[in-house]
Structure formats: C-alpha cells, structure tokens
Amino acid sequence: MTQNPRQPGRPRESIDDAVFAATLSAIAEFGYTRATVDRIAATAGVAKTTIYRRWASRGELITAAVVDSFGPMPLDGDDLDELLAQGIRWVAAKIADPGLGAALAGLFADAINDADLREILATRLQAPFLETLAARLDAPETKVRLLMDATVGTLLQRMGITGEPMDAADVDALVGMVRGLVRG
C-alpha cells in the first residue's frame, strides 16, 4: 500500500472505488466467509472505521460493491426471445468477474436468516432489475421473480459446483429453459 489511509484530500468516490475493488478481490482470494472487513480494509489501504462510516455492515458493503460492479442491464430491441437471451448472457458474464459470483452467492446465503440484509438486497440490488424486466417483458411480477431467481440461482449454483462460470452451451440451455418459463 503506497497510499496513506488517513490522507485528508482523498475524494469520497476514490475511496468508494478502492473499497469496492478490495471487497471483490478479497472475496476472490479468501472466499466469501473469510473475506472479513479487516481483510477488506487492509486490501483497500483504509482504516476499518472509514468503512463503517460509509456502510453500516459487511452485508451492506458487499451489496454496494456488487451493485456498483453490475451497473445497469442492457436490454436493446423489442424481440422477447432476444431480450431474454441478452439479459441472461449479460448476467452470466458479470457473475464470472472475479469475486462477483461468490459475493452474490454469499450474500443470498446469509440473507436466508437475516431480514435486514434481505431488505438491503431487495431495495438496492433487485428492485431496479425487477422493474426494468417487468416493463420490458410485459410479464406479471411473479413470473419475472421466478425468471430472475432461476437465472441467477442456476448460474451461481453452477459456480459453486465447478468453481468456473457456466460454459456457453449450458448458458444456451438455460436461455431455453427460462424462455419456456416465460411462455408457459
């Protein structure tokens, strides 16, 4: 670390960027459970108090890093099949970024028993995608929710089984599976 952690002139965005990058690289290196806030702070070269001034909990920090890394979903064109294929391939590629798949899988595992974390994930991560997809696909919310859970769940589960992102042939099969769900 060449940067001084307490450097007063360092702008807020640059600290956010450094902490987000450190969060995903610590998860890629140590795995979700062992990527503690201590390790993330050390990797980012900032004090632990700097992190907790910005994010109230480890779950909130990791969610913010994931949201920042995803960015908005590209959904171009009007053909339903094409939109679905595009969206699923985009998520599959994002989840393959180092640390991102494990961050997402770990957050959802912890969220099963943590209502506060579920609220953070629902509002900051899921809601924008849910709205965009429901509008573009013109589908009821229950169907869009199942489509999202099936896509993200299958992709993450595959990474847990193989340690690798899903290959292109299986992503194609996943696209076909989700198309059937939307039409059915």
Next chain:
Amino acid sequence: MTQNPRQPGRPRESIDDAVFAATLSAIAEFGYTRATVDRIAATAGVAKTTIYRRWASRGELITAAVVDSFGPMPLDGDDLDELLAQGIRWVAAKIADPGLGAALAGLFADAINDADLREILATRLQAPFLETLAARLDAPETKVRLLMDATVGTLLQRMGITGEPMDAADVDALVGMVRGLVRG
C-alpha cells in the same frame, strides 16, 4: 447443557447426531457466516477438539450435517414426469428444514473459491444424487447436472430473496421448467 462434553461412555453416533443437529440449529439462528465451529460446539455441548477430531474443517462438518439431513432421494415409479416432480418436491421440502437451505447455500458460495470444499461436496453430497438421477432418468450427465443446478439453485436463490421456502405454485412452475429442460 446437562451432558458432560467429555463423558467417556457417550457413543460416537450420538455425538455425531448432536453435532449435526447443533450445526443446523446454529446456522438457522446465526446465519451461515456467523455459525462458527465455536458456536456449534457450544450448542452441541462438546469440546471444539472433539469436532476437529471427526471433521477436518468447518466445510467438511457442514457438508456431513447436510448429507445426514438429506438422506436418500425417494424416486418411485417409472413415469419420467412423475419422477421429476417427485424429486423436485422432495428437494424443495428438505431445503425448507431450518438451517438446511442456508447451510447448502453457504457451502456452495464458499466452494466457488475453495477447490477442497468443491471436492468434498462433489464426492459426498452430489455424486450419489447424480448417479441415481442419471440411471432413473436415462439422461446424459450434462443434462442431469444442469437439471440439478437449476433445481437446487432456483430453490436456494428464492430462500435468499424471501427468507422463506418457495410456495407450491412456484414449485409447480419450477417442475414445468425442468421438464422442458430434460425434454429439450
């Protein structure tokens, strides 16, 4: 705890059972990340060394508790659609047991960056189900693997989103989705 942790006459199976129950109840209470071996040992009323004599790592212990809790998959009859529906509803019901869904989701999240844990999961948890399903469904292994990842992944993802098991209507939709995958 009324039992003496070092009681010499306590049979091995009863210690295994106590530790497995404590593992899942600690995960249900504290969540996957915070259910440490210290907490599991305290809940089971055994010494931490007793746990590490039996299971080399936290991941190995949690995998053993999950395998014990699942037991063998019931697959009766010869109708392919009926077998699939039966298997998926059985997994959905199991994953709803307190602690079991979060244990499974957390293991697969950590496994993304942990080759040793992936090996443990592949041999002790996944292989028996994979063999049974490939034989009963008379399907190629790539298809059975995708079927398993889609089923388990979707069910776990839904628990992370809602904190609850998937409802019956969505399990029916999942059965339809996976049937399309097997036929396609």
